[in-house]
Amino acid sequence: MADIDTQNMIDQEEVLRPKMVTVEIAGKKYDVPEGITVIKALWYAGQEVIRGIGCLGGFCGACATYYRTKDDAKVRTCLACQMAVQDGMSFSMVPPFPARKAIYNIAELKDPKQDLFALYPEAPLCRNCNACTEACPQTIDVREGVWRAVFGDFKAVSEMFMDCVMCGLCVPVCIADIAPNLVALYASRVQGAHFTEKPERLEHRIKEIADGKYRDEWARVMKMNEQELAKVCAELK
Ligand code: SF4
Ligand code: SF4
Numbered sequence: 001m002a003d004i005d006t007q008n009m010i011d012q013e014e015v016l017r018p019k020m021v022t023v024e025i026a027g028k029k030y031d032v033p034e035g036i037t038v039i040k041a042l043w044y045a046g047q048e049v050i051r052g053i054g055c056l057g058g059f060c061g062a063c064a065t066y067y068r069t070k071d072d073a074k075v076r077t078c079l080a081c082q083m084a085v086q087d088g089m090s091f092s093m094v095p096p097f098p099a100r101k102a103i104y105n106i107a108e109l110k111d112p113k114q115d116l117f118a119l120y121p122e123a124p125l126c127r128n129c130n131a132c133t134e135a136c137p138q139t140i141d142v143r144e145g146v147w148r149a150v151f152g153d154f155k156a157v158s159e160m161f162m163d164c165v166m167c168g169l170c171v172p173v174c175i176a177d178i179a180p181n182l183v184a185l186y187a188s189r190v191q192g193a194h195f196t197e198k199p200e201r202l203e204h205r206i207k208e209i210a211d212g213k214y215r216d217e218w219a220r221v222m223k224m225n226e227q228e229l230a231k232v233c234a235e236l237k
């Protein structure tokens with residue numbers, strides 16, 4: 001039997017073992033695999049995450065998190081499902097913040113640009129500190145958005161906040177007690193409901209649906225079993 005060259009042997013277990021980094025979760029140190037997301041690190045460390053997990057794709061905004069990297073004093077914000085862990089990183093998920101959400105019936109607003117001041121009277125008190133913009137993980141110019149809302153440029157607000165995921169990280173940092181995301185949500189909803197021209201063909205189709213044009217067809221679809229549905233869909237393709 002030939003001699004085994006132990007010097008050049010590959011240690012499979014060693015090769016397959018993930019490289020670990022040390023992170024601090026809510027003040028306690030854990031070793032977690034390098035390159036995983038902050039959310040996965042929480043799971044890996046056995047943390048019970050019963051709030052703050054939704055899409056895992058950067059869309060729902062549920063996983064708002066504060067973090068700090070090694071040797072940097074600045075505490076930053078991120079969406080935990082979108083941020084990879086680094087050695088020496090510290091992080092904690094952000095608890096829900098009790099921001100006041102105005103209640104309104106959008107269809108009944110008579111002068112929505114003025115109504116903003118009744119619904120969110122703190123909005124014009126923005127002191128330009130820019131903390132909201134710095135806190136936003138979606139790199140939205142939140143401060144600018146608040147000002148545009150106050151000056152009635154709801155169209156610009158609706159476009160600027162298109163990527164807002166409602167994580168709420170811009171709210172606790174505001175020294176004027178404004179909830180910039182909710183002000184922007186109001187402006188965007190108003191823009192859609194009151195100031196954007198309705199697409200003619202969409203209006204037409206909505207009316208057809210309301211008038212019951214597709215009622216019988218819908219009833220037929222609802223009675224189909226899975227095979228029948230698959231057959232009809234294949235024929236449509
Ligand atoms: S605007 Fe506020 S709520 Fe929206 S993504 Fe940015 S920080 Fe989150
Ligand atoms: S954090 Fe508040 S006060 Fe500061 S810029 Fe944003 S909205 Fe204005």
Ligand code: FES
Nearest residue numbers: 054055056061081
């Ligand atoms: S879990 Fe939805 S944005 Fe992170």
